[in-house]
Amino acid sequence: MPNNTFQILPTHLLDQYKTVVSTYQLPEAFHTLKDAELSTGSFSFYTSVASVYSSKIEGEDIELDSYVKHKRFGVSFLPDHTRKIDDLYNAYAYAQAHQLNAENIKEVHRILAQNIVMASNLGAVRQQNMYVTTPDGRIEYVAAEPRIVAQEMAKLYHDIEVLLTAELDIEETFFFGSLIHLVFVKIHPWSDGNGRTARLLEKWFIAQKAGSNAWLLRSEQYYYSHHATYYNNIRALGLEYPELDYSKALPFLLMIPASLQEKDI
Numbered sequence: 001m002p003n004n005t006f007q008i009l010p011t012h013l014l015d016q017y018k019t020v021v022s023t024y025q026l027p028e029a030f031h032t033l034k035d036a037e038l039s040t041g042s043f044s045f046y047t048s049v050a051s052v053y054s055s056k057i058e059g060e061d062i063e064l065d066s067y068v069k070h071k072r073f074g075v076s077f078l079p080d081h082t083r084k085i086d087d088l089y090n091a092y093a094y095a096q097a098h099q100l101n102a103e104n105i106k107e108v109h110r111i112l113a114q115n116i117v118m119a120s121n122l123g124a125v126r127q128q129n130m131y132v133t134t135p136d137g138r139i140e141y142v143a144a145e146p147r148i149v150a151q152e153m154a155k156l157y158h159d160i161e162v163l164l165t166a167e168l169d170i171e172e173t174f175f176f177g178s179l180i181h182l183v184f185v186k187i188h189p190w191s192d193g194n195g196r197t198a199r200l201l202e203k204w205f206i207a208q209k210a211g212s213n214a215w216l217l218r219s220e221q222y223y224y225s226h227h228a229t230y231y232n233n234i235r236a237l238g239l240e241y242p243e244l245d246y247s248k249a250l251p252f253l254l255m256i257p258a259s260l261q262e263k264d265i
Contacts, residue, residue, distance in 0.1 A: 005162050006159045006162065007155035007156075007158050007159055008152065008155035008156050008158075008159055008183060009156070009159045009176065009179055009180070009183060010179070010246040010249075012246075012247065013175075013246070013247070013249060013250050013253065014172065014175055016250060017171070017175050017250060017253055017254070018171045018172075018175070020250075020254060021171050021174070021254070021257050022171075024257050024258075024260065024261060026170055026171055026174065026257055026260065027170045029260040029261070030170060030210065030213055030214075030217075030260065031213060033213045033216040033217070034216070035216060038068065038072060040072075043071060043072045044092075044093075044215070045068065045072075046215060046216045046217075046218070047089055047092045047093065047096075047215065048064065048067055048068055048071055048072075048089065049064060049218060049220065049221055050088075050092055050199075050200075050203070050215075050218075050219075050220045050221075051067070051085050051086075051088040051089040051092060051220075052064045052067050052085060052220075053220040053221040053223070053224040054088060054195070054196050054199045054200070054220040054223075054224075055084060055085050055088055055196070056224050057195060057199075057220070057223060057224050057227060057230075058195055058196065060084060060085065062081060062082070062085055066081075067082065067085055070082050071086075071089065083115050084115050084116065087111060087112050087113070087114055087115055087116075088112045088196055088200075090111050090112075091108045091109075091111040091112035091196075091200060092200060092203075092215070094107065094108060094111055095108055095200060095203075095204045095207075096207070096212070096215055099208070100160065100164065100201075100204050100205060100208045101157075101160075101161070102153075102157040105157075105197070105201065106123035106124075107123065108197060108200060108201075109122060109123045109190055109193055109197055110122040110123045112193055112196050112197065112200070113190065113192060113193035113196075116192050116193050117190070117191050117192045117193065121190070121191045121192075124190075124191075125146075125149045125150050125153060125189045125190070126146060126149060126188075126189065126190060126191045127146050128146060128191070129142075129143075129145065129146060130142070130143035130144075130188045130191075131143070132188065134231075139239065140231060140234070140235055141186070141234070141235060141237075141238070141239050141240075141241075142239060142240050142241060143186065143187065143188030143241060144186070144187045144188065144189075144241045145241070149187060149188075149189050152187045152189075153187060153189050156180070156183055156184065156187065159180075160180060160205065163176055163205070163209070164208060164209070168209055170210055173205075173206055173209040173210045174206060174256060174257055175253060176205065177202045177203070177205040177206040177209075177256070178202060178252065178253040178255070178256050179249070179253060180198075180201055180202060180205055181198045181199065181201060181202035182198075182234065182237075182249060182252055182253070184197065184198040184201055185198045185234060186234075186237065186241060186244060187241075199219065199220050199223065202219065202256065203215060203217060203219065217256065217259065217260070218259055219255075219256045219259050221259075222255065222256070222258070222259035222262060223255065223259075226255070229251075229255075230252075230255065233249075233251045233252035233255065234252060236248045236249075236251065236252070237249060
């Protein structure tokens with residue numbers, strides 16, 4: 001693993017993380033993941049799972065069964081019921097076929113957010129302040145100020161590039177995948193579609209380093225099933241971006257390994 005070359009990703013929790021996940025049998029659990037029988041050459045069941053539950057985290061009202069009927073069997077629904085989930089499905093498909101880099105991350109946002117934000121905001125860093133709030137109006141956290149978003153994202157893109165050329169074991173791969181997810185969410189670079197992008201980015205990184213089984217992970221479903229914990233773990237780092245305390249990030253980083261341990265999500 002590279003040392004002292006990161007510009008934004010904190011690594012001080014890595015040893016503690018590896019000690020905890022050493023009991024998870026992470027390599028075995030990951031490499032024994034199998035695709036669903038419903039999947040075909042043109043339809044991925046687990047991409048549907050990812051798209052539905054990542055969208056449900058953001059408040060979309062759709063059930064997996066309905067979406068599978070639509071996507072796999074051609075059952076018609078009103079366009080507004082499936083459009084955003086179809087966009088996210090297409091973004092996952094794009095990521096599965098392309099290298100992880102800055103331009104392709106922007107392209108993923110252009111795909112998944114085309115029915116969420118104005119065309120001028122697709123793949124573009126936001127120019128306004130961003131306050132992430134709960135449904136009852138409480139502030140979850142204050143994202144990076146607009147004047148520093150581009151430079152913070154440049155740091156993250158740099159660190160991802162470093163990691164993609166480094167030798168990582170499976171525990172380190174999961175650690176950095178989750179950390180990229182968390183740092184991206186805290187920067188909150190887009191005007192909307194940040195959570196969807198971050199959850200996709202986590203899997204994308206793991207797939208690039210550990211193989212295509214990453215796309216079979218049910219992390220989005222796990223995050224949705226434990227959405228209160230998911231947001232509590234994000235909130236635990238602090239309210240203001242300049243004062244984030246990544247020493248409190250371990251509970252969040254352990255969520256995706258935990259998803260492999262939970263058979264009935």
